[in-house]
Amino acid sequence: MFGQNITFSGKVTRAESGEVLIGASVSVKGTTRGTITDISGKYKLNAKGEDVVLIAKYIGFKDREIAVKVNGRDKINVDFAMVSNDTQLQDIIVTANKTEEYLQKVNVAATVISSKDIEQRTSYSTLDALKDAPLVLTDSWIASQTSFSIRGLANNFDNVGFESTVGLYIDDVYFSRGFAFNSALFDIDRIEVLRGPQGTLFGKNTIGGVVNVISEKPEWANNGQGEIVYGNYNYLQLRGKWNYELIKNKLSMRLTGALTRRNGYIKDPNPAINASNGNNYNGLRGTIFYNPNDKTDITFKAYYGRDNKTEQTMIYLSGQGENPLGVPASDIDTYSANTPQTFYRNQSGGMLRLNRKVGENTFTSISAFNSSEDFVKQDFDETIVDVSRWGRKQGLKNFSQEFRLASPRSDDRTISYVGGLYFLSERIKGLDTSSINEGFIPFARKYLNSKVPDIKGFQETYDVHSDIQSVSFAAFGSGSYKLSEKLKINAGLRFTSEARKFSFYENIGYFIYNGKPVKLMDTYAAQVGSAQNPLTRQTNDNVLTYDISLDYKVNPYVLTYVKYVKGFKGTGFNTSVTRDVTGSALVFKPEYVTSFEAGFKSKFSNRMKLNAAVFYNNYLNKQEFLDQGETVTIVNADKTGGMGAEAEFSAMLKGFRFDISGGLIDMKYKKFIFGKDENGELIDFSGNKLLKAPNVTLSVAPSYTYNLIDKYKLLFGLSINHVGKAYNDISNSEIIARQPSTIINSRVSLMPKNGKWSIALWGKNLGNQIYYQHGWEYIWGSQASLSRPRTYGIEMYLNFF
Known part of the structure; x- marks a missing residue:
């Protein structure tokens, strides 16, 4: 293209409401020159020529072309008002x-x-x-x-x-x-x-x-939305958002709130205990966006959330075979506890983000503070037998600061880069408590060879206190260099330095019987340190990690790549109950990964795309949680690895959209020997599959938009999600494993084409398939956390423009 240099700028908005469209693509027809709109829906694009055609694209909207006659101008404003169209895939x-x-x-x-x-x-x-x-x-x-x-x-x-x-x-x-x-x-x-x-x-x-x-950002508009959802199990959700432009194209604010209530999915026959079973959440978020000029924007966000109730998901599995507690296994929709569940969680924090253009580059500063504290106390054995109770309190406070400088990234640049510094200061506290009660004594006599007689009011306790303070610093950089029009090399390097301090102590509260402590709690715990003299540990990690990759652009629609990555996960601490008075296993080692990946990305048209990848990962000293019988600890698996493949396909045609994605994986412990059992035999997990690693996942999600008349449309949506078998522990126990499941969800909604309101009927897990999402094995029996059953409801929202 010949001619003078022109700078095009403007805004891309929704035609019906004037709402800005963030991330819309704007390009020069017949060239590879293009850009995307920013937080304000604005774009800026340089081109050459006398007669230029600009094209704007955005998901769900018709492509818009505007021909511009330059007539000697070097700066031209071109705005796009986009009209809805449900036949194209978004440039994500x-x-x-x-x-x-x-x-x-x-x-x-x-x-x-x-x-x-x-x-x-x-x-x-x-x-x-x-x-x-x-x-x-x-x-x-x-x-x-x-x-x-x-x-x-x-x-x-x-x-x-x-x-x-x-x-x-x-x-x-x-x-x-x-x-x-x-x-x-x-x-x-x-x-x-x-x-x-x-x-x-x-x-x-x-x-x-x-x-x-990534949350929505304030807009240069005055609008809002209110939503109400009601469903079975007395599910009620209220959500709302309000956007207000304080200073035109300069200062805007956004307030968002949510409230959720729901009864529990499984029931306890005791009304007093069942009353504590359910969800109760409230949350608020406020955002202020300031855009004083074309080079600077500032975002401030603050949030608060509180839960004061949570659903009961645990059931008792034993009852088949040995049945150590002598009670039947729980039904799939009931449980029998001897104490109500207590739960709360408070969360709050804020973030300040500054983006500033420095020449052609963008400097970004992100400062953040976050605080979270939660507490849970419940029946530990999940039966009417008063065997054990358990509680946990955990809290986190952190401050982080990131600075980075990034160049523009586009196809016509030879070099692109991003680099920066990161700082994190964090303090985390934990308190685990547990008791064994009267119901434990008959079990201990039969299975632990205890000679303790029945004792009315028996209870012994432990409490485990942990305190972690850490300071982490990192310097990072990543860049790309275009070797040719089709081939690009990418490389990145990060140096991380982290120092941690850890203190730990564990108390036992014995029951005194006939002037002596009974000491049944010694089965699980020991007196380790004290509040005045805790065990302490200090660690330091100084690690270089990196990645290198090659991209090859087969044509404008197909990209292939190969990638090699070296990563790590830092040193950690065992904060669970222990019988080791020396604290020899309080610290576990960092883990390292070497990853190889090859990928393929294609978008043959605005209506069809296919992405796929294959990978092979090797892990050294992988950190794993072992929770079986009397052993609760985190250990390092010497060697772990495996491979997998995944793919995603999307297509749209005349109101019909079809998404399908899936993956295959085979991840195993190659060498993982953990101590000896009570018979002196090695405990060897080598060859076992990783926990939470299903062999296959498959998702099929078709949807169809039907135009009723000129002003209204119906949307039909369906999603079918299949997850293959996965183990919930590293020993690959079958009794608590997650069995293969296929979950079917659906939705039908009615709305006007301008999107001002919507009424929808929805259903989840229509086949009512239940699986164990978590599981534990203890010496008094196994437990499992159930997945959610069939749910359904109605949703209504109204947009206020």
Whole structure:
């Protein structure tokens, strides 16, 4: 293209309401020159020529072309008002390289769940929203005990000294523990799931991948939305958001709130105990966005959330075979406890983000503070026999600061880069408590050779106190160099330095009988240290991690890549009950991963795309949680590894959309010997499959939009999710394993074409398939956490423009 240089700029909006469209693509027809709209729906694009045609594209909208006659001008404003069209796939945006790029041009295996996907698939939590991503498994034992598994790598929720294996982020802010990560979804723009190690740009504890929840940003408009959902089990959800432009095109604010109530899925025949079974959540978030000029924008966010009740999911499995407690196994929809469950969780925090143009680059500063505390106390054996009770209190406070500088990323650049510094200061406290009661004595006489007689009011206790203080610093950089028009090399390096201090003590409260302590609690615990003289440990990790990859662009529609990554996960601490008075196993070693990946991305048209990847991972000293019988500890597996493959396909045609994704994986412990059993035999887990690593996942999600008349449309949606067999422990116990399951969800909604309101009927797990999402084996019997049964309801929302 010949002619003078012109700078085009303008805004892309929704024609019906004037709402800005963030991430819309704007390009020059007949060239590879293009860009995307920013938080304000604005774009800026340089081109040459006398007669230029600009094209704007956005998912769910018709492509818009505007021909522009330059007539000697060097700056031209061109705005686009987009009209809805349900026949095209979106050019999806992802921030895998810490800057916004088109997913199809980034060499990472990623799934992006958009706000539209969240709505059309009736996803009210992160756990629901991720069900369609390949090789991703999500579960929740109680509200604060969530589990995320990617490619067979799962975070642990049962020990505050064990950091997440999957990096959890909300608006680019890191949460090192799952209990501090709020999985409730409201006012969300998208969720990015990055599979495979992401240690160069996202940090040390991302060897399984990253889940990044990105909330919606304030707009230059005055509008709002109210929503009400009602379903079985007395499910009630109220959500609302309000956007207000304080200063035109300069300052805007957004307020969002949510309230959720629901009864428990399984029942206790005792009304007083059953009354504590259910969910009760309230949350608020406020955002202020300031855009003083074209070079600077500032975002401030603050949030608060509180749960004061959580559903009961645990049942007692024993009753077949030996039946150590002499009581029948629980029914699938009932449990019998001897004490109510107590639960609360409080979360709060804030984030300040600054983006500033520095020449052609963008400087970003993100400061964040987060606080989370939760407490649970419940019947530990899940039976009417008063054997044991258990409680946990855990808290986290952290401050993080990130600085980074990123160049623009586009096809016509020879070099692109991003680099920065990251700091995290964190304090985490944990308190585990447990008791053994009268019901334990008959069991101890029969199975532990105890000679203790029946004692009225018997109870012995332990409490375990842990305190972790850590300071982490990292410097990172990543860049790309275009070797030719088709071939690009990418490399990244990160240095992480982390210092931690750990203190630990464990108390036993014995029952005095005939002037002497009974000491049945010695089966599980010991007196270790004291509040005045705890055991202490200090650790330091100084590690280099890196990645290198090659991209080859077969043609404008097909990208292939190969990638090699070296990552690590930091040193951790055992904060569970122990009988080791010396504390020799309080510290477990860091783990390291070597990952190979080859991928293929294609988008043959605006209506069809296919992405696929194969991978092979090797782990050294993989950190694993062992919870069996009398042993509760985290240990290092010497060698672990395996391979897998995954694919995602999407297509749209005349109102019909079809999404299918799936994955295969085979991950095993290659060498994992853990001590000896009571007979002196080696406990060898070598050859076992990893926990939370299903051999196959498959998701099929068709949807169809039917135009009733000119003003209204019906949307029919269906999702079928199959998860193969997965083990819930490293010993691969069959009794508590997750058996293969196929979950069917559906939704039918009516709305006007301008999207002002919607009424929807939805159903989840229509086949009422139940599986064990978690499981534990103890010497008095096995327990399992049940998945959710069939649920259904009605949803209504109204947009206020």
